[in-house]
Amino acid sequence: MNIFKHEFKSYLKSVGIWSVSIFLIILIYLSVFSSISTDIETLNEMMASFPEELLIAFGMTEMDLSSILGMYGLVFLFCQICLAIQASNYGFSLVSIEERELTADFLLAKPVRRGEILTAKLLAAIASLTITNLMVWVSSFLVIGMLNDGLPSETKPLIMLLLSIVLFQMFFLAVGMLISLLMKRVRSVTPLSMALAFGMYVLSAFGGMLGDDTLEVISPFKHFEPNYIIKNAAYDTPLVLISVVTILIAIPASYLLYSKRNIHTAV
């Protein structure tokens, strides 16, 4: 419990910054879209003037911009990118921060099992991600309700979209953690988490465009594609299962690697 408290405290600032950023993204983009959408004609003309590839890349081909939910789908994609970066950041630094800042000698020489340390750290990261998650819920309902004069009659797609965040975050947290433990030394977290988050996004966004859709199935951006969920009010179950299985492999594998890990010193 002491490790959890210590870790959780260290996340608070970061959680605050991410939550506010995501709230602003939802507020600004959704306001802009809804003000353009009063003039559907112009909007459609504008969309038609974009190259097809660009529309595919941003998942805008099947977007229904005439409804607030259709617009929200695009905004949610931006939120997903933020959530992916945040969760990857936490995943990559979870264990590696102690080795990079050389505090591992302090923590691991205490009378605790490595497994207990990892559990406490993992729970603190999950708690922090969950707070951000809840902030997405609150921001979404608030802004949609505000712009739409009350929630749209059909809220099921919205709720399903928001429910997908948990697995989406867990994917990046678990995969980031596993990769960091496979590496001998993680010198800097940001480039890695950017690469993981944007890499997965690019796989999903451009996979279809390049006509090569074998690789995109590993991307959570594909597993939880906002347009699909909004249109069908359902998940693409086989794809979601890929996310679940990845998480279920990455977490125990991380425990195994961490319990056998040699902690290096400075130099």
Place this chain on the structure above:
Amino acid sequence: MSIIEVNNLTKYYGKARGIVDVSFNVEEGEIFGFIGPNGAGKSTTIRLFCSLIYPSSGEAKIFGKDAIKHGPEIRQDIGYLPSEVFYYEGMKVLELLKYSASFYKKDCTERIYELSDLMELDLKRRIDDLSYGNKKKVGIVQGLLHEPKLLFLDEPTSGLDPLMQQKFFNLIKEENKRGATVFFSSHILGVVQKMCSRVAIIKEGSIVDIQDIQTLQRENYKKIHVVAEGIDEKVFDIPGVIKLEKENGAVNFFYKGDINLITKLISEKKISDVTIEAPTLEEIFIHYYE
């Protein structure tokens, strides 16, 4: 029962050598010195004891229990002061010490204030504002606050001024009197000499000798420097003398044996100056490097 029992302990980092086939015992209540040059494997050995790293082969037993298997249980009674001290930078000293104390089963609050007072450590300051020496003090308090039965000190004096070193040595001696066994690693012989009853000498990952500190000094070479006009260095060429050199009217050599033989030889000559010194660690190692 030995407090530390090391059997054929070996650690390779990939292909790089850490330590090879190290065996020794440390008895209860001892202050055991562990000396060797940088990179000899001192920290590797201590980090193996704390299961920060895992052995390639062999085993270490602490309090009679396997250091890996019973790690968490053993570490309840271990205090560890790493050679490089690093702590969570955003924290205040007191916060860190309380965090450290929260891992142990006893209430350490009183001891935190006692030790910080003694080491003149300001509890209200932030860790990142501290100098290296002050961080070292945090390390010392952190390592001692739970009154451990066994102390691992890895180069504990680096960064401390002589006054603080003295306070630290007194503190360690007190802990030792209280019953704590101390494992003390250093590359400075003087430090080890002051504190330890026995020493192990490690070189390139292997133990080359384990000796009583008094025997080590008595049986070791003395460094002798004689200044005299037109002296022939050959007069000192007796058994036990090595590295005999003449330089600018002075003769330098190392000698091991009955010191009276040498002082007699010197007194027979007309000399202008003489120094007989205990050798430095590097010079003691001459013996082991030959």
